[in-house]
Amino acid sequence: MLHLRLITPAEQTDEVVRLIEGTVGTTHLCVLPGAARDPAGDVVLCDVAREAGDDLLNGLRRLGLDTTGSIAVENVDLSLSRRAAEAEKEAPGESADAVLWEHLSDATHEESTLSVTYLAFLTLATMIAACGVVLDNAVLIVGAMAVGPEFGPLAGISTAVVQRRPRLAARSLLALLVGFAVAMALTVGFSLFMDAVGLFTEEKLEGERPQTGFVYAPDWFSFVVAVLAGAAGTLSLTSAKSGALVGVAISVTTVPAAANAAVALSYGDTVQTWGSSEQLLLNLLGITLAGTLTLLTQKALWSRQHARLRKRASA
Template identity: 75%
Template sequence: MLHLRLIVPSDRTEAAVALIERTVGTTHLVVLPGAARDPAGDLVLCDVARESGHQVLRALRDLGLDEDGSIAVEDIDLSLSERAAKAEEEAPGEAADAVLWEQLSDATHEESTLSITYCAFMVLATMIAACGVVLDNAVLIVGAMAVGPEFGPLAGVCTGIVRRAPGLVLRSLSALLVGFAAAIAATTLFSVGMDALDLFSRDLLDGERPNTGFIWQPDPFSFVVALLAGAAGTLSLTSTKSGALIGVAISVTTVPAAANAAVALSYGEFGQMWGSVEQLLLNLLGIVLAGTLTLLAQMLLWRTRRGQWLRGRRRA
């Protein structure tokens, strides 16, 4: 269930309440006239099944509440209410399959914003991966994958394409390009410094690396894994399964590929560098392609199910 907290201009309260009352899957409606001060208006509270969330939010935005009032949405972790259970049963589809597009757009907007913190995580993750590359240490590679924040902008690109939001696409692409460029540049300097301290060496980079050699040697499986990870990562975002998203983060060699490219560049190993860049681009392309197709499939599936549900109600 979702909890909605609305600040509604007094002249639109009746319309907002009527909208909520006629939407299947809503309950626990509370109206507090004149309770809001900034902006001034009435305070309206209600709970809504996740399956009906997008429909309600879109209609409330059509009333202009996002411009002249406020729409706040919270997830309800526990609701001990027979009315809430009945509302969820009446709502079309399953909660796990419902996509709250406004929530997804807001989350990807935040995650895809270029910031100092985002760049810092990218740089630190790539430096950790560089240590894993040189030492052929799979544990460090996995750790770097988990630290890397690049899935946020990738999800932003997918969401922007599906929602036809070019601003989100450009913002996400900028975060990706600047983030990886900064990470590779910083890690190249880091590699030079580590070499000066005799902690990195060309022999370690060129030696046998059974655990990390695949990073700069892309093959068809690289693209297949990227496709699977992109689909899984997108599903984890739309269903708010953070554990699944962590699993996705440690399955794709984006950050390790950038790290290998940086270390190889510092030693003039251009063959490894270009192989790593190819691996990086292949993974990014696979994730974006699979993520976009997954969102489109979810949108189509939900429209189909909702249409079937509406036709069933008309017959009844």
Template identity: 70%
Template sequence: MLHLRMITPPDRTHAVLRLIEESVGTTHLVVLTGAALVPAGDVVTCDVAREAGDELLHALRELGIDEDGSITVEDIDLTLSKSADRAEEEAPGEGVDAVLWEQLSDATHEESTLTITYTAFMIVAMLIAACGVVLDNAILIVGAMAVGPEFGPLAGVCTGLVRRAPKPAARSLLALLVGFAVGMAATTLFSLVMDALGLFEQSMLEQPRPNTSFIWQPDPFSFVVALLAGVVGVLSLTSAKSGALVGVAISVTTVPAAANAAVALSYGDVDQTWGSAEQLLVNLGAIVLAGTLTLYAQKLLWRTRRGRLRRTPPAKA
């Protein structure tokens, strides 16, 4: 269940109440007339089944409540209520399958904005990966994958494409490109410093590396795994199962491929640089493709159920 708290202009409170009463999956409706001070208005709260939440939020925004008042949405961990049970039963589908597009856009906006923290995570992840590829240490590679923040911008690109929102998509793409560019530049410099200190050697990069050679040798499985990871990553965001994102992060070699390319570049190894860049592009492209198609599929699925999200008025006697 979701808990909605709204500040509504007094002249639209009646329309909001009628909308909530006509929507399936709603319950626990409360109205506090004149309770809001900034912005001034009435406070309306209700609970709604997650599977009916997106349609209700869309209708509330059409009434301009977000512009002249406010809409706050919270997840409810536990509700002990027969009324809530009935609301969830009458709402079509399952809550775990529902997509709250506004929530998804907000989440990807936060994760895909180019910030100092995001850039720092990207740099540190690539430095860890650089140590991993030179030492042929799979544990360091997995750690770098888990630290890398690149899935946020990737999800932002997918969301922007599906919602036909060019500005969020462009913002996410900028964060992705700048993050990788800065991270690779820092890793190249890091490799040169480590070489000067005698901690990195070109022979360590050129020798057989059975644990990490896949990073710069893309094959069809690289594309397949990235596709599957893109599907799971988007599903984990839309269903609020964020734990699955860890599995997504350690399934694709985006950050390690970029780090290997940077280290190889510092030694002038064109073959490894190009192979790593190809691996990186394959993974990024496959994730965006799979994520976009997954969101489109979810959008089409719930569009077919929209007609069931209104209560049928009782027949007149």
């Protein structure tokens, strides 16, 4: 269930209440006249089944409530109510399959914004991966994958393509390109420093690396894994199963490939630099393509299900 807290101008309250009452899957409706002070107006509270949430949010935005008042949405972790259970049964589809496009847009907007924190996480992840490739340590590689925040901009690009939002696409692409450029440049400096103090050596980078050699040797398996990870990551975002996103993060070699390219560049190894760059681009392409196709499929399936229900209701 989702909990909605709305602030409505007094003259719009009746219209908002009618919309809520006419939406299948809503319950626990409360109206508090004159309770809001900033902005001034009435407070309307209700719960709605997740699978009906997108329709209700779209209706509220069509009324202009996001401009004239306020729309706040929270997840309800536990609701002990027979009426809530009935509302979920009345709503179309399954809650796990529902896509809240407004929530997805908001989440990807936050995760795909170029910020100091984003750059710090990506740079630290790349430096950790640099240690991993030089030491041929798979544990460090996995740790770097988990720290890297690059899936946010990739999901932002996919969301922008599906929703036709060029500003989100541009912001996500900027975060992705600038983020990796800054992280790799700083990692080149980090690699030179580690070499100067004797912790990195060219012999370690060029030696046998059975655990991490894959990061500069792209093949079709790299693309297949990236596609599967992109689909899984997108599903984890749309279904609010954030735990699955951690598994996605440690299944693709974006950050390790960037780190290997940076270390190799510091030693002038063009073969590993180009191979790692190809691996990085292949993974980014696979994740973005899979994320876009996953969202398009979800949108088509959900629209078809709603069309069948509207046809059944009008019959």
